[in-house]
Amino acid sequence: xxxxxxxxxxxxxxxxxxxxxxxxxxxxxxxxxxxxxxxxxxxxxxxxxxxxxxxxxxxxxxxxxxxxxxxxxxxxxxxxxxxxxxxxxxxxxxxxxxxxxxxxxxxxxxxxxxxxxxxxxxxxxxxxxxxxxxxxxxxxxxxxxxxxxxxxxxxxxxxxxxxxxxxxxxxxxxxxxxxxxxxxxxxxxxxxxxxxxxxxxxxxxxxxxxxxxxxxxxxxxxxxxxxxxxxxxxxxxxxxxxxxxxxxxxxxxxxxxxxxxxxxxxxxxxxxxxxxxxxxxxxxxxxxxxxxx
Numbered sequence: 001x002x003x004x005x006x007x008x009x010x011x012x013x014x015x016x017x018x019x020x021x022x023x024x025x026x027x028x029x030x031x032x033x034x035x036x037x038x039x040x041x042x043x044x045x046x047x048x049x050x051x052x053x054x055x056x057x058x059x060x061x062x063x064x065x066x067x068x069x070x071x072x073x074x075x076x077x078x079x080x081x082x083x084x085x086x087x088x089x090x091x092x093x094x095x096x097x098x099x100x101x102x103x104x105x106x107x108x109x110x111x112x113x114x115x116x117x118x119x120x121x122x123x124x125x126x127x128x129x130x131x132x133x134x135x136x137x138x139x140x141x142x143x144x145x146x147x148x149x150x151x152x153x154x155x156x157x158x159x160x161x162x163x164x165x166x167x168x169x170x171x172x173x174x175x176x177x178x179x180x181x182x183x184x185x186x187x188x189x190x191x192x193x194x195x196x197x198x199x200x201x202x203x204x205x206x207x208x209x210x211x212x213x214x215x216x217x218x219x220x221x222x223x224x225x226x227x228x229x230x231x232x233x234x235x236x237x238x239x240x241x242x243x244x245x246x247x248x249x250x251x252x253x254x255x256x257x258x259x260x261x262x263x264x265x266x267x268x269x270x271x272x273x274x275x276x277x278x279x280x281x282x283x284x285x286x287x288x289x290x291x292x293x
Contacts, residue, residue, distance in 0.1 A: 001040070005062075008083040014062035015084075016054045019047030024293070025089045026050040029081065031100020031125070033172065033202055035061035035192045038099075041180075042278045045286030050095075050293070053088050057081075057102065059201030061192050072204035078108045085109075085116050093118040095293055099278060100125055100250075101205055111233045120239045121289055124247050124275050127235075129228050130257040131250075132211055136220040141251050143216045147171070151206045157199045165190050168199075175248040180279035235262040240292045242285055244273030266292070 002017045016036040026046065028039045036054040043052040056063035058080050059072060085094050095118045098106035103125020110120045134141040150156060160168040172189075173181060181189075193199055214220045239262050241255065258265055268288050273280045 001043070006084075006087055008080060008087070011058075011064040011066075011080075013058075013064060013080070013084065014056045016043075016052075018043040018052040018054075019050060021051050023047075023049060023051040024095065026052050026095045026097055026289075026293075027081075027085060027088065028052060028054040029057065029096070029098035029102030029106055030054065030060070031098075031102050032205060033168065033189070033193065034100075035189075037061075037188060037192070039278065041282040042286060045283050046289065049290060053084075055080075055084050057105070059204060060198070062195065065195075065197045065201040067197070069204045069207045072201070072208040074105065074108060074209070077105045077205075078112065081105055081109050082113055082116065089116075095119045095121070097121040097123070097289065098125055099123040100275070104128060107233065107235065110235050110237060110239075114236045117237050119293060120235060120237055121292065122239070122241045123278055123285065124242075124244050124250055126250055126254040127233070127258055127261055128211075129230060129233055129261060131254045132226060132228070133257065134251070134254050135211060135213055136225050138214045138217055138219040141254060142214050144249055144251055145213045146216070147249075148206055148211075148213050151203050157203055160203075161193070161199050165193055168193060176246065176274040176276060177280060178276070180276060230261060233261065235265070237264070238292070239263075239265040240288070241265065241267045242277065242288055243267060243269045244275060244277035244280070245269050245271055246274035249275045 003015065005012050005014055030036060030038045036056045039054045046052055058077055059065050093116055096106050096110065103122045106120060107127050110117045135145060169186060210226050212220060212224050270277055270281055270284060278285060
């Protein structure tokens with residue numbers, strides 16, 4: 001693995017690189033509360049065939065961390081990703097792989113700049129339209145997403161960082177298989193979380209999002225639902241979703257309607273995997289990606 005800092009519009013981004021730059025490029029976008037190092041296990045199985053490019057996204061790891069919630073709007077994250085793609089693959093479309101919050105950004109990039117993306121691969125991440133629709137019902141997904149409201153609290157950063165990130169470790173391990181998150185991995189994550197301003201910056205992704213999470217049993221009113229033009233959020237390129245079936249943070253219902261929003265989508269479900277599938281079954285996932293690409 002190599003690493004480097006690159007400058008985009010005056011802002012520094014830290015990027016991890018695996019494999020030979022002469023191989024087809026594959027950009028990997030991590031989610032919360034991870035960083036580019038989260039792709040280490042999967043990249044080990046991909047780097048013989050692909051040039052794996054994994055940035056720390058805005059606010060995470062060693063990348064740019066502007067102050068202020070307004071600096072974490074999805075439109076700005078998307079501009080970052082477009083700039084990263086233009087830097088690493090200026091003359092040809094790139095294949096894009098993303099998880100969790102990275103997937104949210106990837107869907108917007110794929111829909112808004114389809115000429116830049118060859119194929120799109122999503123690991124337990126959701127398109128914003130079906131996710132919002134499911135949240136709005138006030139049912140299972142609203143219950144699973146109540147943590148979002150807690151993360152948006154003013155004191156959440158302080159609480160997550162207290163006692164050597166005790167609550168943060170507990171949040172990551174909650175209700176899912178955390179065998180992969182051993183002592184060595186936990187320490188590596190704590191190093192990233194401890195960087196100046198990092199916890200607050202990561203939480204700003206949630207605070208900047210317009211999505212509302214209603215109380216369980218209470219549907220959102222029409223005025224609380226953000227109107228998203230389905231035509232502007234259509235996924236036109238070949239699109240693979242790999243899904244850990246035991247995810248308790250994102251329920252399978254959040255995929256409902258994806259076939260109406262994508263021209264060419266395939267879904268592969270993995271048993272004995274959950275939201276952290278890229279840590280749990282990297283070899284299986286790499287095989288599915290290689291077959292797809």
